[in-house]
Amino acid sequence: VYRGMKENALRGAYQARPPLGYKVVEHGKPPVIVPEEAKIVRTIFEKYTNEGLSFFDIARYLNSLGLKTSHGKPFERRSVEYIIQNPSYCGMIRWNRTENSTNRIKDKDEWIVTEGQQPAIISKELFESAQKRFKATYKPVGKRPSSTYKHWLSGLLKCPDCGRTLTSTTMKRVNGEKYSYFSCYGYSKGKCKKPNGISSLVLEKEVLASIKEVLDTKDIVYELREYQPTEQFDERKAITEQLESLTGKEERIKASYREGIDTLEEYKANKAIIQKERESLEQQLKELKKAAHKSDQDPADAMLQKVRSVYDILISNNYTYVQKNEALKQIIDKIIYDRKNDSLKIYFFLYR
Known part of the structure; x- marks a missing residue:
């Protein structure tokens, strides 16, 4: 039985219940696309890849529209994550990924991933872009969960010498107060020659002051990025x-x-x-x-409005580190602090 299923998988045949977006019309034939469900799938990939929304935010967005999973249930973070990782949507077949009895994910060298017979809902380029972001933000089991951060600046700070991310370490002051110290990941691995680092006690004030200066002067330099979504919901x-x-x-x-x-x-x-x-x-x-x-307003005005919205979130005590971090990632590509020259550069962006 296993050998027969393996041969079917290698031929690109679908051998499981099709995911959201597909249905089986005739036994033994490839599943076909369900148009309305396919729109949900495209929206999930677009919002994750191009708009930078988290799994949780996408699930909340879909639920606000009253949409359901293939099982007729509200969306959860894990159901969105499963869709993002499923290569079926770009026309591929993935088989033998988990054990039937325990649902444990097997080693990747045991998987079979090949061209499928079913039509694709999204392009391979969009799927690969989603995987690139997922790999960059995913934290394996046993390490810090992807939904938690040590600081709201985590993932945004870059080394001025090697370009690698500055990672944070929790420290304590003499009075027991906790703070974060950011240091170059490359330097800790012997891949960067400069020990670039800075305390969050200093950096927080400087970042907030820089953003406040932008709002006060209305003088901002930013990258205008093209955003070309595929078919989404009306x-x-x-x-x-x-x-x-x-x-x-x-x-x-x-x-x-x-x-x-x-x-x-x-x-x-x-x-x-x-x-x-x-x-x-x-x-x-x-x-x-x-x-x-x-959306009809001048891009510069739209950019300043987004910066104002994010700034209000940063200075409020009503938001978590995760929410502040996600808000920053909607307008900031990276932040570079150069200790040698005592300079701070914030790289803003806005989708067209």
């Missing part, structure tokens, strides 16, 4: 359809009350739930219209 249409469906729900609960199925209290409770859902959807629609209006 978010307004999706939300409008949900609003229309609420009207049908209201009629049904009225009918249940008139026919004596529900009591007056039950009717009022159900009506309140629907009203709350309606208000939430209307607010989402309002924000989308506002965002569409902003």
Whole structure:
């Protein structure tokens, strides 16, 4: 049986339940694309690769539109992560990745990855771009989880000599207060000649001051990057359809009350739930219209607005290190502190 399945895999035949975006129409034939589900898949890859959203943020975004997984459940961080790593979406076949009994992921040399017979939903280029980001941010089991950071500047600081990332180490002051010390990863491995490093106690103030100066002077230099998304959801249409469906729900609960199925209290409770859902959807629609209006504005104004939004997050105590770090990565490519010349350079970017 195993040998037969292996031969089928090598021929590119699909031998498992197809993932979100596909369905089996005829037994023994390759799965076909489900258009509406394929849009979800494309949106996930675009938001992860081009917009830099985290798995958690993508899941929250999809759930806000009322979308479901192939099992009819709300999206979770792990379901988005699974989709991002699944080569089926670019027309490939991946077989023998896990053990059936324990679901343990096997060594990669045991996997079979080959060209599949099913049509691709995304390009191989988009899939590879997603894998590149995943490999750069993924932390294996046993190490620090990818969703936690020692500092909100983690991953952004680069060595002025070798270009490698400055990694953080938690330190303690005499009074027991904790802080981070950033040092060149390359130097610790003998690959960089200069021991470039700086304390977060100094760096935090300088970064915040630099961003504040940009906002005060409105003088900012940034890279304008091209953003060319593939087919995605018409978010307004999706939300409008949900609003229309609420009207049908209201009629049904009225009918249940008139026919004596529900009591007056039950009717009022159900009506309140629907009203709350309606208000939430209307607010989402309002924000989308506002965002569409902003997209027509001058890029420099849009850049400054994004910087202002991120700055407000950084100086607030209501956000975690993770949230602050994710916010910074929406506008900053890298930060270089040159201890020798006592200079700090922040490289901003904005998607067109």
